[in-house]
Amino acid sequence: MRKYRAGNLYHPVVIPLICAFFFNICGCGYTGRPFKEEPGMVELLEEDAGIGEFLQNENYQLPSNPSFDDYFTYAAFRNRELRAIFERWKAALWKIPQVKSLPDPRFTYAYYIKNVETRVGPQRQSFSIAQTFPWYDKLRLKGETAFLEAEALRWELESKRWKLYEDLSRLYYDLAYTRRAVDITNDHIALLGHLESALKIGYSAGIVPYGYLTQLQTEMGKLENRLKTLEDYIAALEAEFNSLLHRSVWEPVVVGELRDVGSVSINERDALRLIEESSPDLKVAEKRVALAQKGVDLAKTFYFPDLTLSVTAIDTGDADNPLTPESGKDPVIVGVSVNLPFWWERIEAGVKEARTRYEASIADREKTLDLLSARLKLILYRLRDSERKIRLYGNDLIPKARQSLEVNLENLRTGEATFSDVINAERVLLEFELSLEEARAGAAKALAAYERLIGRRVDKASK
Structure with a gap:
């Protein structure tokens, strides 16, 4: 058996050292944070721990008397849809170092079944390693696309x-309104109960017609039926609310006062500007446009070839004549190869596909802006309509309805009004009071929808 010499490249120590050196020179295995060049990427990664803790802190407990903000925080901690999107975002971040990395080096070993005889000795086996370097900017564009x-x-x-915020707001304010409706209905049932007691006494004395009593009891039956409907609806609303909090549907929900939106005024032009600046839905569409544009730039790089560098060492045995110069010397071959982008029709089709996707993304962005603008119009209409009703019922109609009921009750005692007049006055007051609470809830829900639209909370806005 031929003895190994330090000068032979197939020496068991030399070959691994060469391979390790070549790997380091090629830079194949990015370590640490491989995307520092990406604008904003370091900041995103630094936020990772905070966002992760925020979305995954399932040990957060609600206070004994939670506000809406407490419920929203609790929901954000536990909501499964948010958790799923957060994990997909993290997975997308880890895709960046993968697409920016060089391809794996390729090691090739060849054993010559029949030795190749040369002047310096028989060639018996070869070792080669090759590294492909993509065309200039291809890796950068892949990284920016993944980013x-x-x-x-x-x-x-x-x-x-923000959708979770709006959904929670809608259910929270619906619950607040429905519970106020229960209280108002109970007050009117109690009022009719007092009248019923008085009518029973009058009927027993023979001074009140029986028709008045049956009319009153019929009205009370209607209110009791409405009360049962409202109580059942509360149970359904609580179940849906708890489902967004990822807790048992039987958990009680504490609801505070309805949100006062009287100090908030919204200018439509300013609102449109805020949508263009900060709407999360529009930001998604804009990122898709930028992504499609990068896709066009990336597709164009395939017109150009990739470069592959290789090093090959051939194991050569000693020559038969030991006096042969350079006997047993191992040749080393350095090679360069490029792929030929010959099928331009395929590459051109890829560029056209990318451009078409870019045009589609622009159309999607414009469609999103149109939808958001139209939704803004509807939200502002609902907000103005609710505020108008709040002023109308609170400042005008309800005081007059109460006064009318009091007058009819007094006139009933003097015989100047019928019992039907009293019932009608009571019915009108009930509907006005319910309409006021419904308008207050509608204003709060409209404001929450507006906040979702612009992606920020609103306390005060100037005209």
């Missing part, structure tokens, strides 16, 4: 968070 995909998911997470 924009992650950014789109990040804004989708923000959009879903």
